[in-house]
Amino acid sequence: MSKKAIWGIDREALELILGASRLSHPWEFAAVLRARESVIREVLFLPGTLALNQSAVLRLHMLPIDPSACGTVHSHPSGSASPSQEDLMLFTKYGRVHIIVAEPFDEHSWRAYDYRGNELKLEVTELKKQVSKG
Ligand SMILES: [Zn+2]
Numbered sequence: 001m002s003k004k005a006i007w008g009i010d011r012e013a014l015e016l017i018l019g020a021s022r023l024s025h026p027w028e029f030a031a032v033l034r035a036r037e038s039v040i041r042e043v044l045f046l047p048g049t050l051a052l053n054q055s056a057v058l059r060l061h062m063l064p065i066d067p068s069a070c071g072t073v074h075s076h077p078s079g080s081a082s083p084s085q086e087d088l089m090l091f092t093k094y095g096r097v098h099i100i101v102a103e104p105f106d107e108h109s110w111r112a113y114d115y116r117g118n119e120l121k122l123e124v125t126e127l128k129k130q131v132s133k134g
Helices: 011-024 056-061 085-093
Strands: 008-010 030-036 039-045 069-076 097-102 110-113 123-125
Touching: 008 011, 011 030, 011 039, 011 069, 011 097, 011 110, 011 123, 030 056, 030 097, 039 069, 056 069, 056 085, 085 097
Parallel strands: 008 039, 008 123, 069 097
Antiparallel strands: 030 039, 030 069, 097 110
16 A cells, blocks of 8 residues: 555545535535545445434544545535544544535535644546556
8 A cells, every 4th residue: 555645636536525515415424535546536435424413523433444545525514624623533543634525515615634634735636547557
């Protein structure tokens, strides 16, 4: 597994996240992120994380360890994309990159953080067919 920092998110993965956040509203949405070649490319929806009257972050705390997972994403129906105390605890426990999407769940209302809760700048990449070998 590469230790290189995650630097980007695929546009399709981001759109999936924004769409799921809108659908879940006013409940929180949560999922696991998977990366390939240091770019987030897959969103793993967890059974039972949609439309539940329970904190999505609490559910993420109960995740089994998935070696291909690089972090988590969840929505904040409140409109603030800042991590809560509960979020910061999750970040230190699990993964390297964490995305929080706030209302109105558009391209500008999400932020990414590292495990210490410091903001990370992620580039939105377009899916390309190129495969780098190495
Ligand atoms: Zn949160």
